[in-house]
Structures are given as C-alpha cells and as structure tokens.
Amino acid sequence: MTDSCCGCGKAIDVRALEARQRRVLVAVLAINLLTFLLMVAGAWYSRSSSLLSGALDNLGDALTYAMSLAVVGAGLQAKARVALLKGVLILGAAAAVAVQIVWRLFHPAVPLFEGMGVIALLNLGANLVCLKLLTPYRGGDINLASAWECSRNDVYEGFAVLAAALGVWMFGTGWPDLLIAGVLLLLFLRSAWRVLGSAWREMKGDTATGQ
Numbered sequence: 001m002t003d004s005c006c007g008c009g010k011a012i013d014v015r016a017l018e019a020r021q022r023r024v025l026v027a028v029l030a031i032n033l034l035t036f037l038l039m040v041a042g043a044w045y046s047r048s049s050s051l052l053s054g055a056l057d058n059l060g061d062a063l064t065y066a067m068s069l070a071v072v073g074a075g076l077q078a079k080a081r082v083a084l085l086k087g088v089l090i091l092g093a094a095a096a097v098a099v100q101i102v103w104r105l106f107h108p109a110v111p112l113f114e115g116m117g118v119i120a121l122l123n124l125g126a127n128l129v130c131l132k133l134l135t136p137y138r139g140g141d142i143n144l145a146s147a148w149e150c151s152r153n154d155v156y157e158g159f160a161v162l163a164a165a166l167g168v169w170m171f172g173t174g175w176p177d178l179l180i181a182g183v184l185l186l187l188f189l190r191s192a193w194r195v196l197g198s199a200w201r202e203m204k205g206d207t208a209t210g211q
C-alpha cells in the first residue's frame, strides 16, 4: 500500500462504499469504457498512435473498477487472481499498442489533425467529468481518494494527447504523435508492472496487510 505516485490500477474496496459512492464508481466505469472505445475508433480513423496509447489507461481503469465491483466479498486469493488476469489483459493490449507504434515508425503517416483533436478534446472532457464526480470524495473514503488521484492523472494525460494533436497540426508531421504515444505507453507500463507485482505477491500469500 505504498505506491503514492500514481493511483491508477489500484483495486477499490467496494464493500466500504455507500450506495451513492457505488453509483459514482459505476458512472466513472461507464465513462472510461466509452472513452476507451471512442479513442480506439478515433485512433483507427485518424491514424493516431497517441490516441491508441491513451486508450490503454481508460481500458485499465474500466477493468479496475469493474473488477472492484465484481469481487465484492471475495477472498484475497480470488481478488489477486482477478487482478492478475486484468494485468495480463492490459499487458496484452499494451503489447499491441507497442507493435503499432513500431510499425508506424517504419510507415510514417501524418495523423488527421481534425479527427485527432476532436477525440482528444472529448477524452479530456470525459476525464474532467470523472474528476468532478470523484472530487467530493477526495478527502473522505480512501478507496475513492485513489480513484480521484487516478482521474487527475488521466486529466494530465488528456492534455498530453491534445498537445500531440496540436504538435501534428503545427509541424505537419506525425512525430509529436509518436513521441507522446511512446511516453504514455512507458508511463502506463510502469504502473501496470507495479500493480501486477503486488497482485503476484498477494497470490503467493505473503500479505502483511489484513483487509
């Protein structure tokens, strides 16, 4: 329980939440799932790698919240197994994004700025809505505090994708897109790795934290 750097990917103890807080969690889950689909479609349409990279985090968040809601009341072992499954899923998705970025390095293309910009704005807006929904619980419940922190990081990431779109527009080249895509992928892998590590340790049974 010591990763204070970035709250993304941490499971949430749903049992500790009130009905109203659960509804907020479901809403944030739905928004993340929708933006994930929107960004994948947008990445496809506008040939943008940074949209695809940014979509990973939304997928990870949606899975984390879904998982938290699904394993209410389950034992630590079952929770750790689900967390590992999630980890494998998002690492698989990250590998696919990495392959796409490398492929794009050898087959450069200028992303369609308009498509990219519109989706980047929608993503940023969605992240801001999530942040607003979670802000009342920022200081109270520790579970939702971590979701809030995650949501705040997503807002920064939303700005990064928007900056990539602006860079593409200003310089008329795909490099800003690939640069931001690479940075986002690395940041994502870093936190995914940490979450997987703690799930693995829990599964092996050396859990000092009694939940």
Ligand SMILES: [Zn+2]
Residues within 6 Å of the ligand: 008, 009, 057, 058, 061, 150, 151, 153, 154
């Ligand atoms: Zn996130």
